[in-house]
Amino acid sequence: MIRLENVGLRxxxxxxxxxxxxxxxxxxxxxxxxxxxxxxxxxxxxxxxSSLMRLLHLELRPNAGKLVVLDHDLGAMRRDDLPALRRxxxxxxxxFRLLPHLTAFDNIALPLxxxxxxxxxxxxxxxxxxxxxxxxxxxxxxxxxxxxxxxQRVAIARAVVGRPRLLLADEPTGNLDDTQALRxxxxxxxxxxxxxxxxxxxxxxxxxxRFPGPSLRLExxxxxxxxx
Amino acid sequence: xxxxxxxxxxxxxxxxxxxxxxxxxxxxxxAALSIGGAMEAQAVSWHWQAGAARSxxxxxxxxxxxxxxxxxxxxxxxxxAVLRALRPNQHLAQVRxxxxxxxxxxxxxxxxxxxxxxxxxxxxxxxxxxxxxxVDLGKLNMDVAAVAPGASVEGHNAWIGRLLNLAxxxxxxxxxxxxxxxxxxxxxxxxxxxxxxxxRRETIDIxxxxxxxxxxIAARFARRIAASAGLGGLLGTLxxxxxxxxxxxxxxxxxxxxxxxxxxxxxxxxPLLAAVPALPVVTALLSYLTAQSTVxxxxxxxx
Ligand SMILES: Nc1ncnc2c1ncn2[C@@H]1O[C@H](COP(=O)(O)OP(=O)(O)OP(=O)(O)O)[C@@H](O)[C@H]1O
Ligand SMILES: [Mg+2]
Numbered sequence: 359m360i361r362l363e364n365v366g367l368r369x370x371x372x373x374x375x376x377x378x379x380x381x382x383x384x385x386x387x388x389x390x391x392x393x394x395x396x397x398x399x400x401x402x403x404x405x406x407x408s409s410l411m412r413l414l415h416l417e418l419r420p421n422a423g424k425l426v427v428l429d430h431d432l433g434a435m436r437r438d439d440l441p442a443l444r445r446x447x448x449x450x451x452x453x454f455r456l457l458p459h460l461t462a463f464d465n466i467a468l469p470l471x472x473x474x475x476x477x478x479x480x481x482x483x484x485x486x487x488x489x490x491x492x493x494x495x496x497x498x499x500x501x502x503x504x505x506x507x508x509x510q511r512v513a514i515a516r517a518v519v520g521r522p523r524l525l526l527a528d529e530p531t532g533n534l535d536d537t538q539a540l541r542x543x544x545x546x547x548x549x550x551x552x553x554x555x556x557x558x559x560x561x562x563x564x565x566x567x568r569f570p571g572p573s574l575r576l577e578x579x580x581x582x583x584x585x586x
Numbered sequence: 587x588x589x590x591x592x593x594x595x596x597x598x599x600x601x602x603x604x605x606x607x608x609x610x611x612x613x614x615x616x617a618a619l620s621i622g623g624a625m626e627a628q629a630v631s632w633h634w635q636a637g638a639a640r641s642x643x644x645x646x647x648x649x650x651x652x653x654x655x656x657x658x659x660x661x662x663x664x665x666x667a668v669l670r671a672l673r674p675n676q677h678l679a680q681v682r683x684x685x686x687x688x689x690x691x692x693x694x695x696x697x698x699x700x701x702x703x704x705x706x707x708x709x710x711x712x713x714x715x716x717x718x719x720x721v722d723l724g725k726l727n728m729d730v731a732a733v734a735p736g737a738s739v740e741g742h743n744a745w746i747g748r749l750l751n752l753a754x755x756x757x758x759x760x761x762x763x764x765x766x767x768x769x770x771x772x773x774x775x776x777x778x779x780x781x782x783x784x785x786r787r788e789t790i791d792i793x794x795x796x797x798x799x800x801x802x803i804a805a806r807f808a809r810r811i812a813a814s815a816g817l818g819g820l821l822g823t824l825x826x827x828x829x830x831x832x833x834x835x836x837x838x839x840x841x842x843x844x845x846x847x848x849x850x851x852x853x854x855x856x857p858l859l860a861a862v863p864a865l866p867v868v869t870a871l872l873s874y875l876t877a878q879s880t881v882x883x884x885x886x887x888x889x
Contacts, residue, residue: 417795417889438799440889445797455792459596468594472798516796 359429360391360414360524360555366422367409383409385579387423391557393523396550398566399559401576407559408452410576411528414557415449416440428523445473448517450527452559454509456501462512463488463497469520487515490545492538506533514542518549525549527558531565543569595789595803597782597810606778606811607818613771614822614869617764621861622830624760626837631753634746640679642714642723644668644730646737649710653734664734665710671733672712675726680715714739768872771815775873779811779880794888804881812874819869823862830862 367384384406391397399407412418414427425432430443448469456465466487470480488494491511501509510533517525527546531539543558547569550556560566566573572585649665662670665683672681684692689711690702697706727739783790790803 415795419889437886437889441794441797441799443797444795447797449795455788455795457594457596457789457792459599459789460594464594468793469796471592471594472793472796472802 359393359426361426362387362389362413362423363425364388364423365413365420365425367406367413367418368421369409383579384413384420387581389574389581389584391555394550394553394555396556396571397558398571398573399557399576400563400566400573401561403561405576406579407561407576408528411449411526411557411559414524414526415447416444445469445520446523448520448522448525448554450510450513450517450525450530452528452532454501454513456509456512456516458501461498461500462493462504462508465501465512466515466519469516473520483519484515487519491515491542507535507538510534511538511542514545518545521549521552522554525554525556527556529560529562530558531560531562539565540568593806595786595793595806597786597806600782600785604778604781604814606774606814607821609774610771610815610818610869610873611822611825613767613774614819614865615826616767616822617771618823618826618862618865619829619833620760620763620767621865622826622833624757624764625861626833627753627756627760630837631750631757634749634753640716640718641742642716642721642726643740643742644672644712644714644737645740646710646712646730646734648736664737668710668730668734668737669712671729672714677717677721678714679717680713682713682715684711684713771869772872772876775811775815775876776880778814779807779877780884782807782811783881783884790885791888794885800882800885803885804878807881808874808877811877812870815873816866816870819866823865827862 365384365387366382368380368382370379387410399410401407409418413420413425416427416432419425419432428443428446430439435443457468460468463484466484467480470483475483485494485497488497491514493508493511493515496504496508501512504512510530514527514530517527525546530546531542534542543565546556546558573583574581574585575583646665646668650663652661653664653667669681669683672678689708723739723741730737730739793803
């Protein structure tokens with residue numbers, strides 16, 4: 359379960375609680391997302407979608423309010439406990455964030471290696487992911503030799519391969535053509551059906567129309583609508 | 587490739603371009619020299635200390651004057667009387683009178699070849715070798731003076747003390763150099779680690795976001811840095827070996843009762859035998875720990 363109560367966020371020089379000194383980027387955000395739920399996160403550019411995703415990914419601590427991710431109250435957690443929780447969260451970054459010195463295969467394998475999964479199982483799982491994102495032929499190519507859409511598909515595969523309990527996808531179809539966008543959204547839908555809680559941020563309203571689902575709407579750092 | 591060897595952070599190429607091994611090699615070279623210097627100084631000073639404690643010199647002024655005769659005994663010189671008085675003493679392992687030639691030879695460096703020491707008014711000299719460290723030189727001094735007024739026994743404490751001071755000063759200097767070199771090496775490792783962290787900031791952020799614990803990131807950096815520094819330590823130590831051998835050869839005469847026995851292999855110099863292989867290992871270990879703590883401190887700025 360995910361629950362936010364009156365969460366506020368400011369950027370600053372430090373990510374420690376209460377240390378941000380910039381303007382409020384998120385203000386008074388409250389919502390609950392049950393296990394296995396799905397949400398679109400919509401809103402215009404600059405509304406704070408990526409910032410909210412980073413909060414859910416435990417990359418930032420809120421400056422105000424209470425944040426519960428996968429049943430863990432962030433306020434009560436020690437820094438040392440966060441990595442284990444993060445490994446249960448898959449994140450597709452808006453800017454992909456692939457490791458430039460690793461091949462597509464090794465980028466996708468990384469979350470499994472961090473979880474000490476045996477190499478033979480990794481080989482199978484990564485091969486299956488590569489098939490799904492249709493990049494089997496580019497398994498041993500480095501990110502700089504991949505197109506934007508191909509990099510995005512590697513990023514999706516990396517987020518999904520560990521079967522996370524929570525999947526956060528920030529504009530995951532921004533660089534994909536329609537066919538690929540549909541295919542990747544089907545992948546996320548499949549994962550959701552298997553029990554993963556999924557949040558997809560996008561400012562692409564036509565994508566939301568094609569895959570109708572409950573949505574959270576952010577505007578200027580405030581939650582203006584919550585379908586539930 | 588096992589999971590442990592995998593270069594997920596791309597450090598092999600990054601740190602392969604660093605100056606680190608060469609800088610550490612220079613440090614290890616200096617460290618090897620100062621360890622070698624300190625050990626030789628220590629060995630020589632121990633040797634001198636033991637030797638000095640077991641030798642003494644008897645000086646008899648006016649050695650050829652006849653001793654005031656007592657009763658009907660045969661006439662004898664002051665020198666012979668002192669010599670005779672010393673002989674029966676069981677604590678003296680060796681009593682050796684120095685003849686005029688030998689004294690002349692010892693004095694030549696100071697007096698020059700032109701001066702014949704026989705024309706000088708020199709005291710008679712008897713070299714003593716004591717059979718243990720606890721011989722009472724004060725009592726011996728009184729005994730000697732009783733036989734021939736003015737005669738005296740001199741332990742070698744004064745000049746050996748000065749030599750020991752010199753040796754321990756050299757030793758202290760060597761350890762100060764060692765401490766300084768260690769500090770500089772630690773600073774070099776910290777700087778290399780920080781520059782590696784800065785160059786891989788993006789990668790670390792990503793891996794951290796994927797849920798890598800600090801110990802994973804720290805261990806990877808530390809292993810790379812330690813391998814790099816360990817290699818430097820090995821190169822520096824190897825480069826120092828010929829110099830250390832030379833040092834051992836130079837100090838050998840002082841260790842061997844004035845003879846010229848020279849160790850033919852480094853293995854003949856026991857302290858170096860232990861210190862030399864230890865140096866690259868210690869370098870690698872120190873670098874590992876330094877890099878670990880540097881990375882962990884740096885990671886604490888991440889959420
Ligand atoms: N690292 C940062 N430091 C300071 N301010 C930031 C930072 N990241 C984002 N912001 C600010 O926070 C606000 C929200 O940014 P955010 O990236 O969350 O928007 P978004 O909804 O994801 O936009 P987009 O649809 O363009 O991706 C913006 O005004 C932005 O300038
Ligand atoms: Mg965004």
